[in-house]
Amino acid sequence: MLIPRPVRSATRPGRFVLDRHTTLTSDPPFAEVAAWLRAELSPITGGELPPGPGGITLTTAELPPEAYRLRVTFDGVLVEAADPAGAFYGVQTLRQLLPAQAYRKAATGESLALPCAEIEDEPRFAWRGCLLDVARHFLPKADLLRFIDLMAAHKLNVLHLHLTDDQGWRLEIRRYPRLTEVGAWRRESQTGWDGPMDGVPHGGYYTQDDVREIVAYAARRHITVVPEIDLPGHTQAAIAAHPELGNLDTPLEVGTTWGVGPNVLNAEEHTIEFFQNVLDEVVELFPSPHISIGGDECRKDQWRESPAAQRRIAELGLRDEAELQSWIIGRFADHLAAHGRRPVGWDEILEGRGAPGNAVITSWRDDIGTVIAARSGHDVVPCPNTSVYLDYRQAPGDQEPAPFGTVLTLDDVHAFEPIPPELAGDEAARHVLGAQCCLWTELIDSPRRLDYMAFPRLAAFAETVWSPQEKDPADLRRRLDVHLERLAASGVEYRPETGPRPWQQRPGVPGRPEEDGAWQIKIAEWTRPLREAH
Numbered sequence: 001m002l003i004p005r006p007v008r009s010a011t012r013p014g015r016f017v018l019d020r021h022t023t024l025t026s027d028p029p030f031a032e033v034a035a036w037l038r039a040e041l042s043p044i045t046g047g048e049l050p051p052g053p054g055g056i057t058l059t060t061a062e063l064p065p066e067a068y069r070l071r072v073t074f075d076g077v078l079v080e081a082a083d084p085a086g087a088f089y090g091v092q093t094l095r096q097l098l099p100a101q102a103y104r105k106a107a108t109g110e111s112l113a114l115p116c117a118e119i120e121d122e123p124r125f126a127w128r129g130c131l132l133d134v135a136r137h138f139l140p141k142a143d144l145l146r147f148i149d150l151m152a153a154h155k156l157n158v159l160h161l162h163l164t165d166d167q168g169w170r171l172e173i174r175r176y177p178r179l180t181e182v183g184a185w186r187r188e189s190q191t192g193w194d195g196p197m198d199g200v201p202h203g204g205y206y207t208q209d210d211v212r213e214i215v216a217y218a219a220r221r222h223i224t225v226v227p228e229i230d231l232p233g234h235t236q237a238a239i240a241a242h243p244e245l246g247n248l249d250t251p252l253e254v255g256t257t258w259g260v261g262p263n264v265l266n267a268e269e270h271t272i273e274f275f276q277n278v279l280d281e282v283v284e285l286f287p288s289p290h291i292s293i294g295g296d297e298c299r300k301d302q303w304r305e306s307p308a309a310q311r312r313i314a315e316l317g318l319r320d321e322a323e324l325q326s327w328i329i330g331r332f333a334d335h336l337a338a339h340g341r342r343p344v345g346w347d348e349i350l351e352g353r354g355a356p357g358n359a360v361i362t363s364w365r366d367d368i369g370t371v372i373a374a375r376s377g378h379d380v381v382p383c384p385n386t387s388v389y390l391d392y393r394q395a396p397g398d399q400e401p402a403p404f405g406t407v408l409t410l411d412d413v414h415a416f417e418p419i420p421p422e423l424a425g426d427e428a429a430r431h432v433l434g435a436q437c438c439l440w441t442e443l444i445d446s447p448r449r450l451d452y453m454a455f456p457r458l459a460a461f462a463e464t465v466w467s468p469q470e471k472d473p474a475d476l477r478r479r480l481d482v483h484l485e486r487l488a489a490s491g492v493e494y495r496p497e498t499g500p501r502p503w504q505q506r507p508g509v510p511g512r513p514e515e516d517g518a519w520q521i522k523i524a525e526w527t528r529p530l531r532e533a534h
Helices: 028-045 084-097 141-153 208-220 236-241 269-285 301-305 307-316 321-338 368-375 410-415 427-431 447-454 457-466 473-489 516-533
Strands: 008-018 024-026 055-060 068-073 076-081 112-121 127-133 158-162 224-231 290-294 342-346 360-363 380-382 434-439
Touching: 008 068, 024 028, 028 055, 028 084, 028 112, 055 084, 068 084, 076 084, 084 112, 084 141, 127 141, 127 457, 141 208, 141 447, 158 434, 208 224, 208 269, 224 269, 224 321, 269 290, 269 321, 290 321, 301 307, 301 321, 307 321, 321 342, 360 368, 368 380, 368 427, 410 457, 410 473, 434 447, 434 457, 447 457, 457 473
Parallel strands: 024 055, 055 076, 127 158, 127 434, 158 224, 224 290, 290 342, 342 360, 360 380, 380 434
Antiparallel strands: 008 112, 068 076, 068 112
16 A cells, blocks of 8 residues: 555565554665654654664665665565665655554653565656645745655655745845845735735745755655746846846836736846845755756746847847847856756746757657757656646636646646657657646645645656556555555645535636637647747
């Protein structure tokens, strides 16, 4: 009853009992993993799990990266791995073999029985990610750390943290304090996608000390935090704080409505330098080898109407505004490369003059970006909105709190295949690093709603990126029956498949449901520039 499904597993007769006398021993490379497991189990068993013979043993073995072997016998538990990540995933599976109360972290002093079993496991993909948008609705640090724990429990290893957008700037930049003094706060928010304003101020940001804590907390759970500073569009909050970054003479406020706004950065050298300075602080805070600079949904109307932007295009010998965006992205990519980092950008950066050669593409508009990126020699992380946008509604009609987007059920997410059919058997498929699901938060305004939208679909996604390619939806649901007990014990307010919902649709909070035909037309419109460029 494990999620994600391991490569090979078999149960054996008998059980091993964890109690206050159980020991926990590890080889030196796994000392931190052992400390994590001790902290999880000690409150339940009432014992300190000291080192000693028998009990639980974490030991090194020759295995692939992130792989593990787990054997439970009458005499004890053995977890073998080649690296700390593999050992960590082994003990996550060990937790799933325990009863659901092992997730409550309550000091009960009770014994816990583990069924005897043999498990061999390793991930299918190296990049197993989830994008979390904290720009539209800020998620307090404690709730973000809790979400990291839930990612770790599902063997996900990349948190793509979307920190800036039109509606908020969530990262302290010490050189430019107005980015958070002004940009982190908006006076109100739109209710739903097309609804009225709520009249309630919203804001918040992470200090640099917060970020260091978040990054370290994630690293101990073998999760890399990839920050996103979205450029050159989705920048209204930054322009509100620093009007000299924009294209207009009139001041702007931090965005209060949703959708793709018209306000983008200008192409002046002082603006490039400003964000190079921002990225200098970003790379100091985030040790990730990848830094996302966005590049998506950049409307070019202001550049077309701006004499300064048109002069810049002429000075640089560019053909049009699409090439101007490519030039801007290239400047920031070069700056990150000088720091030894690889830029990440949405599939729009394949348009214009094409993406920088070292860029990783996060492909969100169906499969076309994945195919073009891989065949162009770019590493790519598929995250198509048609399959893995977990902010989209989970049922038709008005059954959801905010019925936005096309319907993506648990089975739809589980059926997602990161390698598109066009790349099956193609050498270019090696560029598909993995995949990530996305949780955009225009309509996710609280940790409770985040739970509801993410789970149990995030569990199905985790299986897609970890487990062997073969899918069995019926088997997933059988295992999910047990897994939901674990989620409930962890305090997760997941969406039940049947029965009453935790809340009803609030009056005046409309979503924007799309019929399948209209959705396919919209996807075709979104991807036309990409198809024309390639």
